[in-house]
Amino acid sequence: MPDIKFGTSLPSPDEKVAVDEAVESHGPVTIELSERLVYGGQKRLKERRHLLLPALHALQRASGWISPGGLDYACRILEVPPAEAYGVATFYHLFSDQPPKGDQILHVCDDIACILNGANDLIDASKQEGYETKPSPCLGQCEKGSAVFVQRVASDDTVIFETDPKEFEKYLTKNSEKEPTKLPQEGSDHLRLLSRIGIVDPNSLEDYKSHGGYKALEKALEMDNEEIIEEVSSSGLRGRGGAAFPTGVKWKAVADEKGKVHHLVCNADESEPGTFKDRILMENDPFALIESMTIAGLAIGAEKGWFYIRGEYPLAKQRLVEAIEKAKKSDLLGNNILGSGRKFDIEIRSGAGAYICGEETALFNSIEGFRGEPRNKPPFPTTNGLFNEPTVVNNVETLANIPRIILHGGESYASEGTDQSSGTRLFCLSGRVASPGLYEFEFGVTLGEILDAAGGFSGSGNLKAILLGGAAGSFVTPESLNLPLTFEDTRNAGVSLGSGVIMAFSDRDDLKKIVLRIAEFFRDESCGQCVPCRVGTVRQEELLIRITDKQTLDADISLFDDLASVMSDASICGLGHTAASAVRSALNLGLLETNNE
DSSP: OOOEEOOSOOOOHHHHHHHHHHHHTTSOOOOOOOSEEOOOOHHHHHHHHTTHHHHHHHHHHHHSSOOHHHHHHHHHHHTOOHHHHHHHHTTSTTOOSSOOSSSEEEEEEOSHHHHTTTHHHHHHHHHHTTOOEEEESOOSOTTTOSEEEEEESSSOOEEEEOSOGGGTHHHHTSOSOOOOOOOTTTTOTTOSTTTTTTTSOTTOHHHHHHTTTTHHHHHHTTSOHHHHHHHHHHHTOBOSSSSOOBHHHHHHHHHTOTTSOOEEEEEEOOOSTTOOHHHHHHHHOHHHHHHHHHHHHHHHTOSEEEEEEOTTOHHHHHHHHHHHHHHHHTTSSBSSGGGSSOOBEEEEEEOOSOGGGGSHHHHHHHHTTSOOOOOOSSSOTTTSOGGGSOEEEEEHHHHHTHHHHHHHOHHHHHTSBOSSSBSEEEEEEEESBSSOEEEEEETTOBHHHHHHHTTSBOSSSOEEEEEESSTTSEEEOGGGTTOBOSHHHHHHTTOOOTTOEEEEEETTSOHHHHHHHHHHHHHHHOOSOSHHHHHHHHHHHHHHHHHHTTOOOHHHHHHHHHHHHHHHHHOSSHHHHHTTHHHHHHHHTTTTSOOOO
16 A cells, blocks of 8 residues: 655644544544554554544534645544545535635525525525525425524534524524424324424433333343344335335345444435425434434344434434433443343434435445445445445434334334335425424325325415425326325336425426426536436536526427436436436426416
8 A cells, every 4th residue: 555645734723632532532543643654454444534524524613624734634643645535525515625704604505495485585695794605405494494504613503594694693692403393293193203202302311211212122122133123024114215125124134144243324314305304303302213223233233323414413413412422321322231231332423415425325435434425236235335344224214113113013013004105104394385394194195185284285376286205206296186105106106205205386486496406406416426427417407497498499308308317227326316307207297387477
């Protein structure tokens, strides 16, 4: 291996302390800082490289940017080539390689839900008030709208909700938003995953226990891993992140990989425009997710779990960190869980603003300290996942179902929903509905019934379209209101449940602008690794502009179809596979014709 070359820039005292604290929090690291540093072997490199992302967060927080001196210092500590580390730092939206103008940066969401609430006007007004303002992709606050993520230097990040920048100042001195969450279905007997939201104090382990918490873990400790996996398999639980892969099949595949280190990863990098379900679970029921991960870890034979959470969720991270510490102090995590002699621990790793890191292999690369670019498959994560070792990756909502399955049995769980879509599903309603928010229903409920539960269409004009499944999903029209929302029924209809997004639009809304924003989103979020996606997302946006501006012929529509096929067939990961889905559905349905005025 070649020597690592360093520059001559020096870190500030604050940057040095920040990096040292970030690295040493994972165990002591001692290294002699010389001009030249030689790799100490692959094992040593692996043990250090995965600390690069926490070190970059520490630098960003300490001085508001990744300075050359700070980056160089982190690279010396971690034995990472500075050129590679710079490539990682510039991969993420929340890291900057330029010094900030002040002590805070405002990231104002201008994605499809917030556009309906005047996001673009808010961005212009914020800049006029003198705030350092950057447009942001979806912040996962779609039920509230006009969301602003405030990134601060040497202070806590926060999220505020305000439409007038002149009122920002009174919010900018606060820490993360801590108002209690109110569910539209509050008090309903039909809630399962949401039954404790707004009732249990998310900061209290005792309150969680008084509402049935950790009963499932106690039962799981009396079972062997095969029994746990059998219950999950018989429940029919499928992944809730979009792919709908059978959870029990994934768990068994990793458990069967004998003689290897196993990993469990909770994918909490919820970045799909229109989606906010995982945030609400993490903010309001964190102990349930810690318990769920612990059971899953026992089942697959993992002693370490990784919680990868998007960087724009400061309150969720704070509550999970506190929940993990309290669980450890009560022997619910660690080397001897409830005196059983069994081990499991959890480490939280924050993303830094990259939608692509929701793809499981890109997530692995991000944790390992590399650019968050997807890997080719095969090999699959169940054999070659995190650190090239067998890994289970589950979405937050998927894991949240585990305690109920263990407590009541897989067959009981499977009795709800349908044969191919068991249990309940969380739906994120936003846009032109009377009561936006998070809803829970058994699979099989129709699209129209969910809209009715949210108070129905709201606003001027008439209901024109519904985006189902998020930016990677599809548009449908009011003719689909009788569609049962199950995996099988949506598949037969040529659409997808995706991440549970249901976003309603009026015939007064400018759907051209909405669909162009979706195309722009995929152009920006493509990691650029593969040509079909890197070039295809740009060409898709260009063609869409020509089509919507009436500067096109049928040949351009045909070209769009060819482009979509190439992206779907040849891209490395799901971003390229689905980048044209919503756009093409809008064209097919004629939604981009002139709106009624």
